[in-house]
Amino acid sequence: MDGVIADHLNKHLTLYNRDYEDQLTFADLQGKKLREMAKCGIAVQKYYQDPTFFRDLVVMEGSQSVVKQLQENYEIFIATAAMEFPLSFQAKYEWLTEHFDSIPKSNIVFCGDKGILHADYLIDDNSYNFKNFKGKGILFTSPHNVYETEYARVNNWQEVAAMFLG
Amino acid sequence: MDGVIADHLNKHLTLYNRDYEDQLTFADLQGKKLREMAKCGIAVQKYYQDPTFFRDLVVMEGSQSVVKQLQENYEIFIATAAMEFPLSFQAKYEWLTEHFDSIPKSNIVFCGDKGILHADYLIDDNSYNFKNFKGKGILFTSPHNVYETEYARVNNWQEVAAMFLG
Numbered sequence: 001m002d003g004v005i006a007d008h009l010n011k012h013l014t015l016y017n018r019d020y021e022d023q024l025t026f027a028d029l030q031g032k033k034l035r036e037m038a039k040c041g042i043a044v045q046k047y048y049q050d051p052t053f054f055r056d057l058v059v060m061e062g063s064q065s066v067v068k069q070l071q072e073n074y075e076i077f078i079a080t081a082a083m084e085f086p087l088s089f090q091a092k093y094e095w096l097t098e099h100f101d102s103i104p105k106s107n108i109v110f111c112g113d114k115g116i117l118h119a120d121y122l123i124d125d126n127s128y129n130f131k132n133f134k135g136k137g138i139l140f141t142s143p144h145n146v147y148e149t150e151y152a153r154v155n156n157w158q159e160v161a162a163m164f165l166g
Numbered sequence: 167m168d169g170v171i172a173d174h175l176n177k178h179l180t181l182y183n184r185d186y187e188d189q190l191t192f193a194d195l196q197g198k199k200l201r202e203m204a205k206c207g208i209a210v211q212k213y214y215q216d217p218t219f220f221r222d223l224v225v226m227e228g229s230q231s232v233v234k235q236l237q238e239n240y241e242i243f244i245a246t247a248a249m250e251f252p253l254s255f256q257a258k259y260e261w262l263t264e265h266f267d268s269i270p271k272s273n274i275v276f277c278g279d280k281g282i283l284h285a286d287y288l289i290d291d292n293s294y295n296f297k298n299f300k301g302k303g304i305l306f307t308s309p310h311n312v313y314e315t316e317y318a319r320v321n322n323w324q325e326v327a328a329m330f331l332g
Binding site for chain 1: 248252274275277279282283
């Protein structure tokens with residue numbers, strides 16, 4: 001969800017720069033998590049504890065239309081590691097039902113360890129989610145993962161479409 | 167979760183009998199869902215829409231100690247079909263962290279279709295959850311399922327212990 005269909009990083013960076021009077025850009029985050037570059041370190045995760053943080057995220061470009069196309073040939077589930085931020089449940093659910101109403105509620109999964117998912121493919125921006133996953137992991141490009149080479153990679157939703165519908 | 171480690175039925179029946187001046191018992195529910203026997207029919211599901219309904223459910227007898235014993239030999243996940251009742255997320259999460267603190271948050275799953283779970287076994291009181299599940303389904307006895315014969319059955323947590331640790 002985050003970093004694949006929901007753009008959490010733009011909002012996170014904007015809030016951080018505002019509150020800490022910093023000017024970090026996506027270029028500064030190549031190969032780094034925001035918490036590694038932020039003046040406040042791990043405390044930058046506090047924004048995720050705000051129950052409203054995930055409610056108004058911008059939809060990743062092309063994700064809605066490509067998901068709908070994929071649904072014609074594949075069974076699509078949306079999984080999100082929500083257990084790290086339990087206050088986010090309601091906002092994430094509302095965001096999904098607003099922006100991805102083609103996904104039935106039965107196909108939404110809030111989990112922790114994504115190794116519990118029984119699926120052929122997992123598109124994710126965090127490669128650690130592939131560790132216990134039994135299907136094929138596909139890395140969705142995000143600044144923090146640009147130097148990783150171990151997994152198949154898609155840079156955007158057009159490339160997802162090309163991979164699965166091409 | 168519900169009907170396996172959390173006793174939702176006792177509370178549901180008590181609230182229904184109070185509000186509809188009825189005297190339904192577990193004996194009346196043999197082979198039936200409450201919504202089939204309730205004067206109000208499917209409207210009896212309204213109790214699940216109360217965000218607090220799932221917060222104070224009684225823990226099923228023996229479940230805590232057997233889950234802990236199982237964890238010595240198995241990786242245990244708790245999965246619940248929470249997507250049907252999105253207002254229940256917070257209460258279910260709080261209940262789990264209160265009563266099953268041996269389960270790491272990473273092993274909690276809120277889902278819909280349990281076919282998404284990658285596990286060897288699924289202990290559940292609703293046999294429809296086994297339909298898309300690729301592992302072995304084990305039916306946990308509840309009044310509504312007593313006449314079902316298609317799946318392996320456990321009547322209580324002592325029988326779960328005997329099956330997996332015996």
